[in-house]
Amino acid sequence: MFLAKVYVTLKPTVNDPQGLTIKGGLHTLGFTSVKQVRAGKYMEIQIEATDKTIAAESVKAMCQKLLANPVIEIYRFEMEELPVASPT
Amino acid sequence: MFLAKVYVTLKPTVNDPQGLTIKGGLHTLGFTSVKQVRAGKYMEIQIEATDKTIAAESVKAMCQKLLANPVIEIYRFEMEELPVASPT
Numbered sequence: 001m002f003l004a005k006v007y008v009t010l011k012p013t014v015n016d017p018q019g020l021t022i023k024g025g026l027h028t029l030g031f032t033s034v035k036q037v038r039a040g041k042y043m044e045i046q047i048e049a050t051d052k053t054i055a056a057e058s059v060k061a062m063c064q065k066l067l068a069n070p071v072i073e074i075y076r077f078e079m080e081e082l083p084v085a086s087p088t
Numbered sequence: 089m090f091l092a093k094v095y096v097t098l099k100p101t102v103n104d105p106q107g108l109t110i111k112g113g114l115h116t117l118g119f120t121s122v123k124q125v126r127a128g129k130y131m132e133i134q135i136e137a138t139d140k141t142i143a144a145e146s147v148k149a150m151c152q153k154l155l156a157n158p159v160i161e162i163y164r165f166e167m168e169e170l171p172v173a174s175p176t
Binding site: 001007008009019022025026029031033034035036037038039040041042043044045046047048049055058061062065066067 | 089095096097107110113114117119121122123124125126127128129130131132133134135136137143146149150153154155
């Protein structure tokens, strides 16, 4: 079992109204030291696979097909192996 | 200048309809090895500060006041120093 941590963010050149809104809210609350906010998505995906490489290929395909919009977004992910629950 | 990478996720016990929907979509696309999906938010915040500790305290306060809902969400963040643009 593997855990993929997927980060999807807007490309740097794409306008980010959600980030601007968060920045505005932070300024209103007094956090005037905030210069920029970029908002993105974060997903934790558990995958049943025997091999880390196969699991990573699978996650890459998921990102390209569903999780990210390649026109305006970029994605990156990290894989980690989860300990298998031992039958006791 | 510091960059804070903030991750906000639902507490493990809280129901995550967005994650379930993503999981359903992935299954429909043929990724049947996906066992669980948890959806969250990811934010990159640029902060003007002289000291990393002060910047981190500031980010913690932002999370508690605006970025996360402490009743149902947990947050974590990483700080990194951004290189200052040198006047050339």
